[in-house]
Amino acid sequence: MTTIGILGAGQAGSTLARAAIAAGYDVVIANSRGPETLRGLVRALGPMARAASAADTAAAADFAVAAFRYTPSDALPVAELAGKVVIDNNNYMPWRDGNFPEVDSGRKTIHELRQEQLPESKVTKAFTHVQFHERHLIRVPSDALPALLRLARPAGAPDRKALVVSSNYPDAVELVTRFYDDLGFDAVDNSPLSESWRSAPGTPMWRHHVDGQSRDELIRNLERAQRITT
Numbered sequence: 001m002t003t004i005g006i007l008g009a010g011q012a013g014s015t016l017a018r019a020a021i022a023a024g025y026d027v028v029i030a031n032s033r034g035p036e037t038l039r040g041l042v043r044a045l046g047p048m049a050r051a052a053s054a055a056d057t058a059a060a061a062d063f064a065v066a067a068f069r070y071t072p073s074d075a076l077p078v079a080e081l082a083g084k085v086v087i088d089n090n091n092y093m094p095w096r097d098g099n100f101p102e103v104d105s106g107r108k109t110i111h112e113l114r115q116e117q118l119p120e121s122k123v124t125k126a127f128t129h130v131q132f133h134e135r136h137l138i139r140v141p142s143d144a145l146p147a148l149l150r151l152a153r154p155a156g157a158p159d160r161k162a163l164v165v166s167s168n169y170p171d172a173v174e175l176v177t178r179f180y181d182d183l184g185f186d187a188v189d190n191s192p193l194s195e196s197w198r199s200a201p202g203t204p205m206w207r208h209h210v211d212g213q214s215r216d217e218l219i220r221n222l223e224r225a226q227r228i229t230t
């Protein structure tokens with residue numbers, strides 16, 4: 001049984017936990033305040049989930065997810081994550097996060113900065129352009145589900161959607177490709193991390209985070225991306 005350590009228990013972390021458990025994974029989940037604040041979530045997720053501190057979550061993980069925004073001062077369990085694939089699903093949004101000049105100037109991507117924080121881990125950008133929250137304005141219950149659950153389809157389905165993956169480590173891309181497949185999505189490899197600006201907020205592919213895109217559409221949209229620097 002594979003255990004995923006999910007650091008971050010907000011919209012993204014909790015929805016990813018729900019999808020991963022439905023696909024047969026065990027989940028350990030953490031937030032920044034402590035496992036006692038996650039009792040309700042764990043009860044809702046069921047027996048394949050438990051909460052732990054961030055360090056214990058990272059230590060228990062076969063691979064991990066960093067489901068929270070990037071800040072230069074992030075407290076991270078660096079030693080416990082060493083040698084492991086760490087999925088980074090953060091979107092850089094200057095209006096929310098402030099400005100990072102290395103990213104704004106095009107010298108680095110936000111995911112390269114995360115890789116610098118975790119030098120011995122295999123940071124992999126994934127799950128950044130799929131909606132994790134419910135769509136409150138839509139009344140049909142199945143349409144209101146988060147896109148991660150609503151768009152999932154079995155392999156080979158004609159309307160299966162694709163998600164992007166970027167990493168400096170080919171074995172991490174393989175792992176995330178299998179994970180996407182288990183959750184109901186095809187994968188498009190847009191490696192290395194220095195290329196991951198092609199899937200940043202505002203790019204042609206990112207605008208499909210609600211209704212998704214096929215593999216061919218995603219490849220075309222990544223090619224159409226233009227880097228805007230300041």
Ligand SMILES: NC(=O)c1ccc[n+]([C@@H]2O[C@H](COP(=O)([O-])OP(=O)(O)OC[C@H]3O[C@@H](n4cnc5c(N)ncnc54)[C@H](OP(=O)(O)O)[C@@H]3O)[C@@H](O)[C@H]2O)c1
Nearest residue numbers: 008009010011012031032033067068069090091128132133
């Ligand atoms: N929401 C979406 O639909 C969506 C879609 C694509 C990508 N994303 C990206 O996913 C990330 C999370 O978004 P969200 O909407 O889930 O945010 P959120 O609801 O604010 O949740 C953030 C979670 O991360 C936890 N956290 C913060 N720092 C942590 C640390 N150092 N270690 C462990 N846990 C930590 C917070 O814990 P506390 O509450 O205890 O502080 C909270 O549980 C963002 O980068 C966002 O850009 C979100």
